[in-house]
Amino acid sequence: MSINFDKALGIHQQAMNFRAQRAEVLANNITNADTPNYKARDLDFSSVLAAEAQKQNSGNFALNRTNGRHIEAEGLSGADEALKYRIPTQPSIDQNTVDAQMEQSNYAQNALDFQASFTLLNSKFKGLVSALRGE
Amino acid sequence: MSLANVFNIAGSGMSAQNTRLNTVASNIANAETVSSSIDQTYRARHPVFATTFEQASGAGQSLFEDQGQAGQGVQVKGIVEDQSELQARYEPSHPAANKDGYVYYPNVNVVQEMADMISASRSFQTNAELMNTAKTMMQKVLTLGQ
Numbered sequence: 001m002s003i004n005f006d007k008a009l010g011i012h013q014q015a016m017n018f019r020a021q022r023a024e025v026l027a028n029n030i031t032n033a034d035t036p037n038y039k040a041r042d043l044d045f046s047s048v049l050a051a052e053a054q055k056q057n058s059g060n061f062a063l064n065r066t067n068g069r070h071i072e073a074e075g076l077s078g079a080d081e082a083l084k085y086r087i088p089t090q091p092s093i094d095q096n097t098v099d100a101q102m103e104q105s106n107y108a109q110n111a112l113d114f115q116a117s118f119t120l121l122n123s124k125f126k127g128l129v130s131a132l133r134g135e
Numbered sequence: 136m137s138l139a140n141v142f143n144i145a146g147s148g149m150s151a152q153n154t155r156l157n158t159v160a161s162n163i164a165n166a167e168t169v170s171s172s173i174d175q176t177y178r179a180r181h182p183v184f185a186t187t188f189e190q191a192s193g194a195g196q197s198l199f200e201d202q203g204q205a206g207q208g209v210q211v212k213g214i215v216e217d218q219s220e221l222q223a224r225y226e227p228s229h230p231a232a233n234k235d236g237y238v239y240y241p242n243v244n245v246v247q248e249m250a251d252m253i254s255a256s257r258s259f260q261t262n263a264e265l266m267n268t269a270k271t272m273m274q275k276v277l278t279l280g281q
Contacts, residue, residue: 020272023141023268023272024137024140024205025205027140027141027145027265028206028207028208030148030265031144031148031208032186032209033261034209035186036183041205100261107265107268111268115275118275118276121279122278122279122280125279125280
């Protein structure tokens with residue numbers, strides 16, 4: 001029986017991927033805090049999770065691999081639907097919907113969640129290593 | 136990897152805020168630059184920001200790029216001159232006064248420019264902090280398995 005990394009590592013690798021993508025979206029929001037007509041966006045964790053769970057339950061039906069050389073399309077394929085617009089808390093005269101303070105706190109929280117996912121993923125690897133050593 | 140994009144995004148933001156600071160400095164420096172005709176008088180300059188979106192995917196793009204709609208930073212579309220009215224002051228003793236005794240002062244609002252300067256410098260700091268946080272995240276990933 002071979003070690004399957006996908007099964008061994010669980011959801012944490014996808015979680016880290018999601019956190020990295022969300023960091024990009026939030027960074028873009030903060031950078032565009034002074035851009036007229038810019039609409040703040042965010043990735044919705046629960047809808048990405050639901051899409052991933054559905055993908056896991058129903059198997060890899062997203063892309064049909066008919067040739068051995070086809071590349072398996074993994075990753076956050078449901079990210080497009082999850083990329084939503086933020087509801088503005090107060091209107092601004094230049095139609096910008098970025099709340100810089102809120103985006104900053106979201107970004108910081110996202111960075112912390114990233115570290116949490118990383119810690120969990122790291123401990124998975126440590127568990128694998130100690131299993132291989134048989135200590 | 137999308138974390139590397141944060142560097143590009145924050146870098147574009149820092150560049151844009153730098154341009155904004157430059158226009159503020161230019162406006163404040165020229166706040167008292169008088170002229171004898173309306174055409175030659177300095178007018179306040181303001182940058183126009185716009186979101187950059189991903190270009191049609193080049194060679195370096197990921198095959199399954201799905202974040203294209205989220206925007207990839209900010210750019211300065213151009214710098215516009217303020218078209219509001221110039222101040223005409225009656226100063227016949229001024230060397231630059233025209234034949235009616237008027238000199239034209241720029242339409243620079245120094246208080247507004249100072250507020251703009253603080254806003255730009257704060258935004259610059261925020262972008263630098265974004266880059267720092269992304270750097271910490273990437274450095275953390277490099278220690279995976281250690």
